[in-house]
Amino acid sequence: MTDKLTDRTALEQLLDGGWKLDKNGDALTKTFLFADFITAFGWMTRVAIHAEKMNHHPEWENVYRRVRVALTTHDAGGLSALDVTLARKMDEEAGRS
Numbered sequence: 001m002t003d004k005l006t007d008r009t010a011l012e013q014l015l016d017g018g019w020k021l022d023k024n025g026d027a028l029t030k031t032f033l034f035a036d037f038i039t040a041f042g043w044m045t046r047v048a049i050h051a052e053k054m055n056h057h058p059e060w061e062n063v064y065r066r067v068r069v070a071l072t073t074h075d076a077g078g079l080s081a082l083d084v085t086l087a088r089k090m091d092e093e094a095g096r097s
């Protein structure tokens with residue numbers, strides 16, 4: 001089992017950075033908009049490598065240059081520190097796109 005998130009400061013930072021909580025507070029969501037499809041897909045590829053290394057995987061959908069993301073930890077039945085780490089990686093990689 002993975003522990004539930006207790007770091008409220010980290011969560012606040014993500015909310016300030018455009019992440020939202022879903023209605024149950026169980027998932028972090030964000031919509032990323034890129035210049036075009038290939039930039040979106042390149043970002044997804046880089047994030048996928050991080051996710052695989054972490055063994056922590058996003059729920060996401062891509063339509064053309066937009067990627068909608070939801071992060072949650074099934075193991076914890078809500079948010080964990082892994083979601084915070086992956087959210088930060090996504091923001092960091094989007095800054096390189």
Ligand SMILES: C[C@H](O)[C@H](O)[C@H]1CNC2=NC(N)=NC(=O)C2=N1
Pocket residue numbers: 055056057058071072073074075076
């Ligand atoms: C067996 C394996 O460790 C689990 O299924 C992992 C894989 N990826 C995962 N990803 C996410 N987002 N939440 C999980 O609880 C999770 N669990």
